[in-house]
Amino acid sequence: MEQAMEYALLAAFFFYLFSTIAYVMAVTGKASRVGKDVHTQRWSRRGLVLAIIGGTLHILFTVIRIAISGHFPTSNMFEFTAFLCLSIVAAYIVIYFIYRITVLGAFVMPLAVIMLAYASVFPTEVKPLIPALQSYWLGIHVTTVAIGEGALAVGFVAGLIYLICWVGQGNRTHTRTAAFLEGVLVLLLMLVGFVVMSGIFSGLGYQASFQHSVDEKPVVEEYSMLPIVSPHDSKVSKVDSFAGLEKPLFEAPSWLKGEKAAGKLNTVIWSVISGLILYGLLRLFLRRRLYELLFPLVKNLDLEMVDEVSYRAIAIGYPIFTLGGLIFAMIWAHEAWGRFWGFDPKENWALITWLFYSVYLHLRLSRGWHGLKSSWMSVGGFVVIMLNLIAINLVLAGLHSYA
Amino acid sequence: MSVIIDKWSIIAPAKDVDAEWGGGEMENTKCECGHSNPVGTTLCEYCGKPLEEENASDQPLEMRYDGKARRSQTKKTTWVDHVWNFFSSVKIAVWLIVITLVISALGTIFPQERVIPSGNPDVYYKQKYGTLGDLYYNVGLSDVFNSPLFMILLAMIGISLVVCSLDRVVPLYKALNNQKIVKSPVFLTRQRVSRTQPIPEEMDKGELLKALSKALRKKRYYIRQEGSSLLAEKGRISRWGPYINHIGLIIFLVGILLRIVMPGWYLDESVFVQDGKTKKLPEVGYYIKNVKATMELYDQKDSREQAENGQPVVKKYETKAILYKKNPKTGKLQEVKKGPISVNHPMKIGDLLLYQADFEANQTQAIRLQLTDKKTKAKLGEFRINLYKPAPEYTLKNGMKVRILNYFPDFVMEGNRPTTKSEVANRPAFVFEVTGPKLKKPERSWMIAGTNLDDISKANRYTIDLTRLETANSTGLMVRIDKSLPIIFTGLGIFMVGLSMGFFWYHRRIWVRVKDDNLYVGAHTNKNWFGLRRELEQACQVTGLSLSFSPDQRREE
Ligand code: HEM
Numbered sequence: 001m002e003q004a005m006e007y008a009l010l011a012a013f014f015f016y017l018f019s020t021i022a023y024v025m026a027v028t029g030k031a032s033r034v035g036k037d038v039h040t041q042r043w044s045r046r047g048l049v050l051a052i053i054g055g056t057l058h059i060l061f062t063v064i065r066i067a068i069s070g071h072f073p074t075s076n077m078f079e080f081t082a083f084l085c086l087s088i089v090a091a092y093i094v095i096y097f098i099y100r101i102t103v104l105g106a107f108v109m110p111l112a113v114i115m116l117a118y119a120s121v122f123p124t125e126v127k128p129l130i131p132a133l134q135s136y137w138l139g140i141h142v143t144t145v146a147i148g149e150g151a152l153a154v155g156f157v158a159g160l161i162y163l164i165c166w167v168g169q170g171n172r173t174h175t176r177t178a179a180f181l182e183g184v185l186v187l188l189l190m191l192v193g194f195v196v197m198s199g200i201f202s203g204l205g206y207q208a209s210f211q212h213s214v215d216e217k218p219v220v221e222e223y224s225m226l227p228i229v230s231p232h233d234s235k236v237s238k239v240d241s242f243a244g245l246e247k248p249l250f251e252a253p254s255w256l257k258g259e260k261a262a263g264k265l266n267t268v269i270w271s272v273i274s275g276l277i278l279y280g281l282l283r284l285f286l287r288r289r290l291y292e293l294l295f296p297l298v299k300n301l302d303l304e305m306v307d308e309v310s311y312r313a314i315a316i317g318y319p320i321f322t323l324g325g326l327i328f329a330m331i332w333a334h335e336a337w338g339r340f341w342g343f344d345p346k347e348n349w350a351l352i353t354w355l356f357y358s359v360y361l362h363l364r365l366s367r368g369w370h371g372l373k374s375s376w377m378s379v380g381g382f383v384v385i386m387l388n389l390i391a392i393n394l395v396l397a398g399l400h401s402y403a
Numbered sequence: 404m405s406v407i408i409d410k411w412s413i414i415a416p417a418k419d420v421d422a423e424w425g426g427g428e429m430e431n432t433k434c435e436c437g438h439s440n441p442v443g444t445t446l447c448e449y450c451g452k453p454l455e456e457e458n459a460s461d462q463p464l465e466m467r468y469d470g471k472a473r474r475s476q477t478k479k480t481t482w483v484d485h486v487w488n489f490f491s492s493v494k495i496a497v498w499l500i501v502i503t504l505v506i507s508a509l510g511t512i513f514p515q516e517r518v519i520p521s522g523n524p525d526v527y528y529k530q531k532y533g534t535l536g537d538l539y540y541n542v543g544l545s546d547v548f549n550s551p552l553f554m555i556l557l558a559m560i561g562i563s564l565v566v567c568s569l570d571r572v573v574p575l576y577k578a579l580n581n582q583k584i585v586k587s588p589v590f591l592t593r594q595r596v597s598r599t600q601p602i603p604e605e606m607d608k609g610e611l612l613k614a615l616s617k618a619l620r621k622k623r624y625y626i627r628q629e630g631s632s633l634l635a636e637k638g639r640i641s642r643w644g645p646y647i648n649h650i651g652l653i654i655f656l657v658g659i660l661l662r663i664v665m666p667g668w669y670l671d672e673s674v675f676v677q678d679g680k681t682k683k684l685p686e687v688g689y690y691i692k693n694v695k696a697t698m699e700l701y702d703q704k705d706s707r708e709q710a711e712n713g714q715p716v717v718k719k720y721e722t723k724a725i726l727y728k729k730n731p732k733t734g735k736l737q738e739v740k741k742g743p744i745s746v747n748h749p750m751k752i753g754d755l756l757l758y759q760a761d762f763e764a765n766q767t768q769a770i771r772l773q774l775t776d777k778k779t780k781a782k783l784g785e786f787r788i789n790l791y792k793p794a795p796e797y798t799l800k801n802g803m804k805v806r807i808l809n810y811f812p813d814f815v816m817e818g819n820r821p822t823t824k825s826e827v828a829n830r831p832a833f834v835f836e837v838t839g840p841k842l843k844k845p846e847r848s849w850m851i852a853g854t855n856l857d858d859i860s861k862a863n864r865y866t867i868d869l870t871r872l873e874t875a876n877s878t879g880l881m882v883r884i885d886k887s888l889p890i891i892f893t894g895l896g897i898f899m900v901g902l903s904m905g906f907f908w909y910h911r912r913i914w915v916r917v918k919d920d921n922l923y924v925g926a927h928t929n930k931n932w933f934g935l936r937r938e939l940e941q942a943c944q945v946t947g948l949s950l951s952f953s954p955d956q957r958r959e960e
Binding site: 098099127128130131132135305308311312315318319323326327330331335336337338339340342343344345348349351352355356358362363365366 | 496503508717718749881883885888891892899902907932933
């Protein structure tokens, strides 16, 4: 059973990857033999079918995991992120059947690949539930949130496409929009960098640990990546040598005191460095900026249509997110903790996400907020979601951080 | 020959524009068609012709509330008008929401006061987070969600919701309930989706309209006809979505307000009860007996049921409890309810809810201390201090007396000041005063659980030593009343209904008019224009006219 479950997820991962490739083929292929339209149609259909098979396998994984663990697999970072990936794919498929824009797949599917890879960085074992999570609301609340966020993520991707299109079609390569757009793409590369580095270090079985004290109690902090930065005022217990480096390069500042703060800072530094290196390599070999690289994929799109797709995805995601992230969250919090809202960091960021998208919707009521500004808002909203997923879970501990 | 009117859509919003963002004043109220419109109207109520502005312009019309005037646009003199206009503005609403958002984000930088493990936030933030923490506390961010600022923001959003809804719902209602079917060609050609098509000679105009109306009815439009004009409409319910969801939010906020202002509507207390003991619940007339509190662990042998570091994981916290009420006549306790309380399964009686919130295994309840004369080695007696109800003074042998000067149940040093982290006796510390016939003046002595203090009291003649701890399991229960919950959840339910109405339905209207051998088609939707275009094209296909409504390859600016 467990084997089957792992294979299902692995297969899903590869199908997402193949789907990405098919979509890229669909929008870039020259296709002299059959003609552009036929070629695009053919590969687009292949991409879609591959995505649907991937999604089905992903659902299979989820079902087996429920059978094994007896609870809905949304109880830790791995499970939640994997489910978010599935939601993104599902939301994409729905949106595809409304608008039938092939290019969208060429951007959403790689995001799904990154998300699933990111998920697998976290411990994947099935673990027992602490008492607070033992409720059917775990399944209801968290899945609804994830589905909502999946749709909002598709809104983000469409927004990103709009920006690439806007810069490219108008030849606005030296505008601030172009610069910020490149920045967003580099941020995504950092996420990729994090996944790659985690993969490399864990493949090598890398280990390092430090001794230091937190609140006057001695603690040992484990690192999974080569320590560039060590905890403040700490002693090395063990550092595997890697690429000739065997000592941390510097020490964390004294105000960074939390129990695992230095390790997290170390991970962030690695993500930034590897993201920048990846970016540097891409620039070096392709001799083009990232958005210039992506522009040919989107050059034929109608801006107004892309804007509507982005809005539509958000208009689907917003009510679902409200239901899951606010209403179900309140009902469950009321049952489990005796208060329906406690301004716990995680709750707070759900509120912030919700307020952000409320602002988006209200601004769209006004002239001049469609298109460019609106697309930036959709990108910003996704940044808030990712902040919630990555930063709040890892950095700010609260009742909700169970991973 | 056909004209595609729809080439500005990228500049014009997909939805109607609030006049405050760009509408203008106007004087003209009488339309060319002869109809007199109220002041502030932008599109003739009767024929839909624009009343103001550059009449020559061919920009798509602003269709918000079909051009009906809102109070906030017509009344701008008295202070009531100014307040009204302030709160009815979407711009202001956006700012209010943004400010709330920013404050919420700032509120997560450091933990809020409610959850810090210290009763003295003034020292805690500075000590734990340094200067930044001190600033955080002093600016008031450490308890920002209970601050007047936050309350005022919520209140302003509430007022704004009421005002903006009233301001708009009346004109919207009037516009939607009083629609004329025959519209001026200007109105039709200046819709965002619009088409003017000369009708071929061989086509019968009546048949054409009939076919169109049939095709649209198939697409579930509600059709009205007057002469050679059609009005097809569907999904009007979508327009009420925002108002319903705002009403839901208003109800939600009223619920929050009521729990603050209504006495007895909100209670948030907690009790610790030892196994076997009965305690009165704070603020309510009930007593609770903790029959037994238990903690169950996952099976350690099953590797899957272990946490990562191999430590056992808690499976369940449960308190077997009995709830009593005092009989006013006899003064005896009478059982009211009995049952287990566990996480996610509170005990409920009326409005009162009891939650399993804490579990303390082997908690120290009392300590036994021994007073010894260091000179003579004589033991001068043992005394017991109940850590949750310490007696102030203890009389021992040979006329010795021990008095408690100060007691810290959960001792910590904050800076160089001794204080207590909580009311739970995790690390009890005492300052005693010992008096007796052999002492000229009273002696002070410190006792801190788990700490050797021989140096501090070296000069003392008498020492106080710990002989025994008395421990028991105890359960921590939360005692809650929140009478506004039904209101709050009703509000949220209505909010969801409103959202669904607004986002999963679309208000689409299609006006058709045959005039002077031309077919005029104009259409409007509150969202999702592509769907509307597709429907229109499909409907026209059926009638044998294949008209394209697709926008040209367009460019912004
Ligand atoms: C946190 C508070 C609020 C939330 C969550 C909220 C939510 C919404 C939503 C979901 C819509 C529908 C948007 C669409 O269909 O695209 C909407 C529309 C609207 N909201 Fe709000 N709103 C809030 C506060 C306010 C306030 C304070 C005002 C006061 C000016 C306001 C004014 C409007 C207006 C004028 C509309 C458009 C109504 C129409 O289309 O006829 N909102 N709101």
